Amino acid sequence: MxxxxxxxxxxxxxxxxxxxxxxxxxxxxxxxxxxxxxxxxxxxxxxxxxxxxxxxxxxxxxxxxxxxxxxxxxxxxxxxxxxxxxxxxxxxxxxxxxxxxxxxxxxALAEGTAGAARAVSSYICITLGTGIGGGIVHNNELVHGNSGYGGEVGHMTLVPNGIVCGCGRKGCWEAYASGKALERMISDDPELASNNYQPKDVFENYNNDVSCERVVDHYLEYLSIGLINLQYVFDPEMIVIGGGVIDSSKYWWNQLEEKMAATASIPVALQQAQLKxxxxxxxxxxxxxxx
Missing domain, CATH: 3.30.420.40 (ATPase, nucleotide binding domain)
Structure with missing residues (x-):
C-alpha cells in the first residue's frame, strides 16, 4: 500500500x-x-x-x-x-x-521522518525563503492549532508598529528576517545598492566588506531574536533551519550560533535542514x- x-x-x-x-x-x-x-x-x-x-x-x-x-x-x-x-x-x-x-x-514532518530531527520527538522547523515558514512538532505530532493555522511563526510581531509585512500587519518577524527582508536591507544601503548586490553576494563578502558585514549582522540579529523567542515559548529539543537562505549558511552559521549563545539564557540546539x-x-x- x-x-x-x-x-x-x-x-x-x-x-x-x-x-x-x-x-x-x-x-x-x-x-x-x-x-x-x-x-x-x-x-x-x-x-x-x-x-x-x-x-x-x-x-x-x-x-x-x-x-x-x-x-x-x-x-x-x-x-x-x-x-x-x-x-x-x-x-x-x-x-x-x-x-x-x-x-x-x-x-517539518519530513525532517523528523528522514532529516535532521530524526533523533528527537519535539522540534521546530523554520524555512527561510521569500518569507518565513514554520512547523512545530511536539511528541512526534504536528501542532496544527485550534483553527489549523499553527506554525505561522513568521507572523509573530518582532517590532511593534514596524515595517509592513506581506500579510498586511506591521512588524512581523518575516518582515525583518526573511530573504525578502534581506533584499530590502541591501537596497537601503547606498553602496550595496549601487553595485547591484544580491543576498548571495552579501553573504559571500561577509568577511571582507564592511557594508556586507553590517547588513548581514543586522539580518542575523533579527533572525536570532525570533529563534530565541521560539526557544523560550516551546523549549524544543532542536530548532531546524532550512529554506533557500540556508544555502549560504557556510558564511554566517557560526555567527548566528554565537549571537544566540550570547543572548539566550537556556541552550538552543540549532541544526541545518538536511532535506532539500x-x-x-x-x-x-x-x-x-x-x-
Whole structure:
C-alpha cells in the first residue's frame, strides 16, 4: 500500500509515491497551471497511480491552509487555489482520504521522518525563503492549532508598529528576517545598492566588506531574536533551519550560533535542514499517516 505526497509550488507541482518505509518509489511533476489546478493534478495523479493501491494523499502548499477542512484560504502566488475544496475534489476522484497542509509544516514532518530531527520527538522547523515558514512538532505530532493555522511563526510581531509585512500587519518577524527582508536591507544601503548586490553576494563578502558585514549582522540579529523567542515559548529539543537562505549558511552559521549563545539564557540546539527540494513532498506523504 502506497501513500502519495504532492508539493504545489508556484512554478511546478511535484508528485511522489512512497512505500510503507517512506521511500520514494515513483515521481513526476507538471508545470503549475494558471487555472484548473486541481483538475490538472487529478490527471497527473491518475498517470502516476495507474493500477496501484494507495492508502491516502497528502498535499503541501504555501499560504494559509485550513488543515481541518482541506482548503487553502490564501496563497499569494497561486490565487487560483484560494478556497478551492482540494480535499473534497481529490477524495471524490480517488476515493481515499486526503490531507492538505502548509508546505512548511510538511517540511517539518519530513525532517523528523528522514532529516535532521530524526533523533528527537519535539522540534521546530523554520524555512527561510521569500518569507518565513514554520512547523512545530511536539511528541512526534504536528501542532496544527485550534483553527489549523499553527506554525505561522513568521507572523509573530518582532517590532511593534514596524515595517509592513506581506500579510498586511506591521512588524512581523518575516518582515525583518526573511530573504525578502534581506533584499530590502541591501537596497537601503547606498553602496550595496549601487553595485547591484544580491543576498548571495552579501553573504559571500561577509568577511571582507564592511557594508556586507553590517547588513548581514543586522539580518542575523533579527533572525536570532525570533529563534530565541521560539526557544523560550516551546523549549524544543532542536530548532531546524532550512529554506533557500540556508544555502549560504557556510558564511554566517557560526555567527548566528554565537549571537544566540550570547543572548539566550537556556541552550538552543540549532541544526541545518538536511532535506532539500523534496522535503515538502515527503512531509505531505507523512501527513497522511498523521491524518
Amino acid at each position: 502506497y501513500t502519495i505526497g504532492i508539493d504545489i509550488g508556484g512554478t511546478k507541482i511535484k508528485f511522489g509515491m512512497f512505500d510503507g518505509n517512506s521511500q520514494l518509489v515513483k515521481e513526476d511533476q507538471i508545470k503549475t497551471p494558471k487555472e484548473a489546478i486541481v483538475e490538472n493534478m487529478i490527471v497527473a495523479l491518475e498517470e502516476l497511480i495507474q493500477d496501484e493501491k494507495i492508502q491516502g494523499i497528502g498535499v503541501a502548499s504555501a499560504g494559509i491552509v485550513d488543515f481541518h477542512n482541506g482548503v487553502i484560504k490564501s496563497c499569494p502566488n497561486l490565487h487560483a487555489l484560494a478556497n478551492v475544496p482540494i480535499k473534497a475534489m481529490l477524495e471524490d476522484a480517488f476515493q481515499v482520504s486526503v490531507v492538505v497542509g502548509n508546505d512548511a509544516n510538511c517540511a 527540494n523534496n522535503a515538502s513532498m515527503i512531509g505531505a506523504s507523512s501527513l497522511v499517516k498523521q491524518g
